[in-house]
Amino acid sequence: MTFGVPGDFRSEDESRDSFFGTLAAGLRYVRGRPALLVTVITAYVVALTSIPYFVLLPGMVIDVFGRDAFELGAITSASSVGAIAVTVWAAAVVHRPVAWQLFLGTSFLFGLVVIAFGLAPNFPIALVIIVLLGAVEMGYISFVLGLGMAYSHRRYDGRVQALIVSSFSFLGFVSLPIGALADAIGVRGALIAEGAAGAALIVLVVLYSRRIGAAEDARVPADEERIRALAADGTE
Structure with missing residues (x-):
């Protein structure tokens, strides 16, 4: 079967460039595509703000409730229920035009649900919220990875x-300051701060x-002419 695999997956520039040259080409390509x-x-905003909520899960379940x-295992399992359901849905819509709005909306909603989890008055309500939190988290991950592939030419798939x-x-790295913040203002306060920062930064x-026309660029295919134009721009 391996003899039937096409041999044109590696482009000419990938075979010549060094590691840093390849990285620079990838960054240049991303910079040239607003979407x-x-x-x-x-991806970096959400990773540094909303996603690290899991660091505070033990403190929320054991110390606060x-x-x-x-119960810590139960709440972790509950988050997986929402995650599985949304993954199937996200996979079905990631290549549709509405995916761009869903991606940004999910990223914003992620922060709001983290705030809601921090405000949960008791364990049963927290258990319900964590299902939604798991769904939003996996929806975000599905969209960010799926759109990263959808908006990039196959030559740059790996780098993107x-x-x-x-x-x-x-x-x-962010777990340490989040833990320090929880010690200073409490687990609830740290969760609320995480979610608020995530939602505000997504806005x-x-x-x-x-401003840069990312939504319009999301409708443009990553064709070969665009690749050549970006490559030529980088050599000037």
Whole structure:
């Protein structure tokens, strides 16, 4: 079967360029496509604000609600219920024109649901909210990865995906300041601050996306002519 695999997946520039040259080409390509630029920026905004809510899950369940390890496992499992349901839906709409609005809306809603989780008055209500939180989180992940592929030419798929996925590597770094914030203002306060920061920054991203015409660019295919124009621009 391997003999039947086409041999044209690696382009000429990929075979000649160094690691840094390849990285620079990927960054130049993302910068030249407003839709991709906003997608990558959103990936880092959400990774540094809303997604790290999971760092505070044990504190919320055990310290705030006074529950034990079983309830912590239950609330983690509940988040998976919403995640599975939304993944199927997101996969069905990610290539439709409405996906761009859904992506930005999901990114904004993510922060709001984190706030709601921080405000949950008791464990049963938190259990309901975590289902929605898991759904929003997985919807966001499905859209950011799916649109990253949809808006990029196949020559740059790997580089664009690497830029997006690398945002998740910052979760470990941001966990420390989030823990320190929880010690200072409490677990609830830290969750509310996380969600508020995430939602507010996404509003700024949306305003920026309108200024650079990202929504219009999202309707443009990543064709070969566009690749050549961007490559030529980078050599000037």
